[in-house]
Amino acid sequence: MKTFFLNFIMASAMLMLTFNSEAQQAAKSKAPQAGKPAIEAVSATPVFTGTGTDWFISIKDAPFPGLPYTYEALEPVIDKATVEIHYDRHHRAYFNNYKKAIETSPETGEMSFYKLFGSITEFPATFRNNAGGFYNHVLYWSNMSPNGGGKPSGRLMDAIVAKFGSYEEFVKQFEDAAKTRFGSGWAWLSVDLATNELFISSTPNQDNPLMNTVERRGFPLLGIDVWEHAYYLKYQNKRPEYIQNFWNKLNWADVQARYEEYFTLVSRLK
Template identity: 50%
Template sequence: MAFKLPDLPYAYAALEPHVDATTMNIHHTKHHNAYVTNVNAALDKFPELKGLGLVDLNKAVGTAAVPADVATAVRNNGGGHWNHSFFWTVMGAPTDSNGPSGELKAAIEGAFGSLDEMKAKFNAAAAGRFGSGWAWLGVKPDGSLGITSTPNQDNPLMAVADDKMIPVLGLDVWEHAYYLKYQNRRPEYIAAWWNVVNWEAASENFAAAKAGKVFGA
């Protein structure tokens, strides 16, 4: 079964003024679509990988389960497909979210001291990622919350990740995610992004992650 580009759960302009409609349109229809096309092309060469599903395919990156001939293509494009599919769902219109659930808020305060402290550490991870990549808030194997960043289209599900975790929130800090509006001002984009975080989705991801479940599985 070939992977497909998912629809956005909102209009391209829904995240204005923090994320502009033109960027969202290009990001979804060009960049994300290219990852879908390319991972499908890679899997056509090894049909046995199609049965893994997107989450297990990402978990297999860096293992012998992915043949060397397509390892880079699967890592970059399978990662890009999962990352973006996840990313779209953790955002929403600026007025549509009421903040983290009580359970997630308590976990954030337990791990970081406060929501503001968590944001500060997350922002530092996002701003400090050299070149292209992502910042993540996730549930670590011991059940606690952690923050990490990954290069390119890697994610914390992959066997190659330095910090394994099940993502709760993720932020794309590739230049294509923000350059039209923010140019080289990545920290400004990161700060603005918190206005469109869908905390209800993050809270659902947290509850699922605590049970060992990954978005899209």
């Protein structure tokens, strides 16, 4: 247990380092504490790294987070123009659109993302599409780093090998999920909310494994965007090349931190 907490603290610290603003880090300590209503703890200049209890705040209070690196930082895997348009246009539009949707469905504003996604079919499609799009892209940017690549380690690696047989087999299954998602969507590595097991899935459009629309609900650790807008300027019809290159920018420290985090949050996710 001691090792677990140590790992978690170290992973969280590593994760914080990927977000460069000191002000962000200072305010991060004001993030909502487990067990308290999330809304009380939202600070005037909210910080949002998409980790820990960030997603428990009311959806009306979530800010549009900064990109944790420059637009060209993911070259040559993802080109500067793609990152800029993807972050500043697509991602921002999802954010603006779900905020606008709250005006016509004010009851949603106080909900957390987890609560909203868990009952997403009860709300207008604009929440599914735009709150989903907002959440998914926060995860996506955080899942990548200019210094990415390599392999996972520690408890996550153990769980991957236990579940998929080997790291290579996991990579193959994840790539298959990403390649065979027809049309726009995402492929995911998640922790099953019922069994705590790792699993791979894909979802259409801006759905994600937290939504009550999926066959198997999970806490997403890793997501790859396979909408054409994620890769078309550089790769055009060659989606498999984008997927293969993605591993070179994958921020395993972030994925590992999310895996550790799951076990501290799990009781509040269900």
